[in-house]
Amino acid sequence: MTETTLTTETTETTEQELTDKVVASFDAAKDERFRQVMRALVRHAHAFVRETRLTEGEWGAAVEFLTAAGRITTDTRQEFVLLSDVLGISMLTVAVNEPGPDESTESTVLGPFFVQDSPGIELGGDIAGGATGEPAWVEGRVTDADGNPVPGARVEVWEADDDGMYDVQYGDATLAGRAHLFTDAEGRYRFWGLTPTPYPIPDDGPVGRLLDHAGRSPMRAPHLHFMVTAPGFRRLVTHIFVAGDAGLESDSVFGVKQSLIRPFDRHGAGTPTPDSRRLEGPWTSTAFDIVLRKE
Template sequence: MVDHVLSAEQDRAEALVTEKVLASFDDAPDPRLREVILSLVRHLHAFARDVRLTEEEWDAAIAFLTRVGHITDDRRQEFILLSDVLGLSMLTVGINQPLQGTATEATVFGPFFVDDAPLVPLGGNIASGAPGEPCWVEGTVTDLEGEAIPGARIEVWEADEDGFYDVQYDDDRTAGRAHLFSDESGTYRFWGVTPTPYPIPHDGPVGDLLKATGRSPWRASHLHFMVTAPGYRRLVTHIFVEGDPQLADDSVFGVKESLVKTFRRHPAGETAPDGRTPDIAWTHVRFDIVLPPAP
């Protein structure tokens, strides 16, 4: 980086702009809003001065953010995608859900969650036609002391074997997502499809950013979970496939070692835990979930 030596007069003139902007928020009635906006202004102004931001670069940044806004709709959230690839999503998760005993670690929410996913019974199939190798998923939901949490709501969603979520298709399908509830002993179980690696959407401005900076859009294979229960902290997390080559280079920095699980492969015709005998190869994974109390 080139060192820029400023005259005392120029340095003071630039600092004065920041001081005036900060002072403009003196009467903000919400103390937390004032704290956040003042810090944002300080850091933004410091960034601009540090890199000596040009007007052309600022225009390009505005154009980039405008494109992010234009491509965002109720089926695609490019702003979340931008936050993800900059690592801000994972940093925010870490700040707000710090490690707590044996509690399951959280990771990024991602841009493809949809409210009102269909209810499936325990042992049901969330795939609903999504293509892919069948996968039996089971586990428990407990508290930090190992006591069962019955009735926990478990939202699950995933991409199909082609790397697409249902919302990325234009036929309004609902597939690869559902919700279910843990039973009285805190256990849950369902069929889905074995996760496979896929690239995040890179046909928009975020993809252009990754290309310009020499970064890959690929994500490690994963299955999304969101688990909620009264009196407990909400958990948003994934599980990842052991041995996936993308584990060390996940484009949104979401991989945590504790969330990497063994997906055991079984041949066609072998009896599954629910008594079925799939006529194609299938996998089996266990994911025990531990929720800490609500703050």
């Protein structure tokens, strides 16, 4: 056995002994789930350092990156959610928490721009609230897996305007492009929104620099957010995406699922609308039926 081999084995033993010691430091944790998660975190983080032979300078740069993410985070911008999204961790968390394939509507990422206490609208109302964009009529039905309607389900929707900006990014406290409504006795919902357009996730911070360094685009495929809740059912967080858009294959947060792609049919100016609304320009329409999973 050569001196180099002995040195390598000694180093590996010392490294593993450190990992084992840190893992064992959580043995007295009172919460079993906390103990399980922290032990796994230590094992995988230490394995990453060993695999990459991470330098002290590289680890220092990582700490600076996380510090910058914390500094840029506000009540209306969550840089750590963006980081989770672009690394695919958000979608992986969604995947591992899906009970398994069934008839229910698939989930996708929440995203960083959800806001509590959105305005309420009546069925057929308009969520735009001053946000600019092409009008889109959206309708559908909320049911359980057996096709039974879910009346009174809360349907929360939000989206960016045609400049690719969410209301909270403007910093003026005006809520636009978001609202909630409730399904009728037959589980049906309907509203006016905006035809989704592609937009970049906020890329003026550390996550944007990470994407630029990786040669990746910050663009999201055009989409409309949904959050649907009803007593006795699992909360559903999902989107619908615009069929035929070129960005479906390169969504920056890996959120696109085939079952969530919907055609937005185009209608010329003057075409009658489902609710007889008078529109001066073109508009689109789509249908999205939602199946909730029981608790």
